[in-house]
Amino acid sequence: MIYNIKSIDGKLQGQFEGTSAKDAAINAFNSWGSELKSKIEVTKEAPKPIRAAKCYTCDYCRNNIDKGDLYFRVNRTIGNPKNTIILPGTIVHNHYSYTAHVCTNCKRVYSRSTS
Numbered sequence: 001m002i003y004n005i006k007s008i009d010g011k012l013q014g015q016f017e018g019t020s021a022k023d024a025a026i027n028a029f030n031s032w033g034s035e036l037k038s039k040i041e042v043t044k045e046a047p048k049p050i051r052a053a054k055c056y057t058c059d060y061c062r063n064n065i066d067k068g069d070l071y072f073r074v075n076r077t078i079g080n081p082k083n084t085i086i087l088p089g090t091i092v093h094n095h096y097s098y099t100a101h102v103c104t105n106c107k108r109v110y111s112r113s114t115s
């Protein structure tokens, strides 16, 4: 499931993947870190597609997203943020976040299979 998340102060906004709204919120917290200075708002509203300014590869089907095609940007987290281990002076992350490019076709399939 993909959620739209924005900070109440309006400074940060993004689309995050998660099995629940809480999960997506954890992804947002992890990816924004100290940049986040306010509470966040999570909405289930469908992300808006963006027109590609250059060629990308779809993160799900590995097909090309050609320049000018519509696609979605989604923040994905690999691993489990809940497994982050905090040791004195060190934080061991068992996950990482990145921005995925998703073609409109996969977005449709993905939304259907998880809703």
Ligand SMILES: [Zn+2]
Pocket (backbone or CB within 6 Å): 058, 059, 060, 061, 062, 063, 102, 103, 104, 105, 106, 107
């Ligand atoms: Zn795809």
